[in-house]
Amino acid sequence: MTHTPSDADRLDRLECRLAELEAERAIARLLASYGPIVDSGSAERAASLWEPHGVYDVDNLLMDGPAEIDAMVRGDLHQGIITGGSAHLLGPHQITVDGDTAVAIGHSLLVRHEDGRFVVARATAHHWSLCQGPEGWRVVRRVARVLDGRAEARALLALAADPAGSSPATSPARA
Amino acid sequence: MTHTPSDADRLDRLECRLAELEAERAIARLLASYGPIVDSGSAERAASLWEPHGVYDVDNLLMDGPAEIDAMVRGDLHQGIITGGSAHLLGPHQITVDGDTAVAIGHSLLVRHEDGRFVVARATAHHWSLCQGPEGWRVVRRVARVLDGRAEARALLALAADPAGSSPATSPARA
């Protein structure tokens, strides 16, 4: 290039780069809020993280839409976990934004208080598909598989290593 | 709007948006430094994370001011934990900045080496209130409650679900 970019060009470019960082920040904040929200039993707020047609697919349980997520948080199983004492702690997630869609891949631990001590009740692989709409970023589909040796869980995490697989344009294989 | 923003308007707006990201980054860095600082017994540095009138309120222990935090890190209990082997590992925190004040809400795990194996000795809910001054961001009040089923710990995390509760203008209920 033989010409210097104009101030307007530089402003355009800065605004785009900043918007990318802000999108990642918004998604990281949504992920960071998930644990505190479910460990406090904030069912309505948990449900609101998903799109109206969003899905939460955990091993053999498929929650279809925010109302089913709300019901899960209010359900006896979840209430038993949190009133006994629990931390749904996420690890860092690899976030890939492409315009108004995004993918995040990472781990979580569920630590529970049981019989006076703390145990890791579950380690889980996660693949989140998100999109940005009028309400901000929301979850379109979250797939979670327990890391108990099943190949399916490793396959979810392998998408982080694959530029195509971590792209919002693709989805994890439906097992 | 029928007029195009001027370059000066765009610069003003970019500077504000960038400053917001930089504030969150500074706070995330402070949080990320906490574990390595206390697990290495860096007492003076730990104390310096708090404001001169800052408070660290953990269950039944109230540390009032940096000198008491310094003393906690140098104390027999903490020294026993770290010389045996420990990781104070934080989960991701939901950070909300409002000008020169901020709130961060999240979990931590204390993993200890005991009898040749690692155990989760504690899972904790955290609510940090911070402010920015001449020394940068510092902790004004950190409230930590063990996640052993007590309602108080869930109440801290519930503030992450509440736009008003996660605002720096409010504080967790003093239990």
Place this chain on the structure above:
Amino acid sequence: MTHTPSDADRLDRLECRLAELEAERAIARLLASYGPIVDSGSAERAASLWEPHGVYDVDNLLMDGPAEIDAMVRGDLHQGIITGGSAHLLGPHQITVDGDTAVAIGHSLLVRHEDGRFVVARATAHHWSLCQGPEGWRVVRRVARVLDGRAEARALLALAADPAGSSPATSPARA
């Protein structure tokens, strides 16, 4: 200062500040990808995180160059861990960028599925030295020490408390 900065000065400054955030973001993304990559056995991708002359120094094992990291991931020990079920979960890292070099300091947990339950098999202190080249940010040297009480592990984490120690210009002591 008695003069107002020109638009060109403001643009220069914005571009520098944004580049700093983008560098930290790139490094945080590399760190976030590590766990999913090794837990899925993505050996080639794991190796590609290191510079051609990069080193991974774990307790008594020194992996010298990407080929040795690739071999570790493909090796029986690692394959046994991941086919049984594992989460290499990182904590937040304190990242310090200085131009084209950077340091990151933090913890990780290795959670394994064993005999039908999950256990913390290892808690580790990490000091990453990175540099930016034509391929983006890569690991130059990663030092990991198990947090079993050994002073060496605490010494790594203590570098997070020391402005000089967390600078890319210095390295952890070779123990």
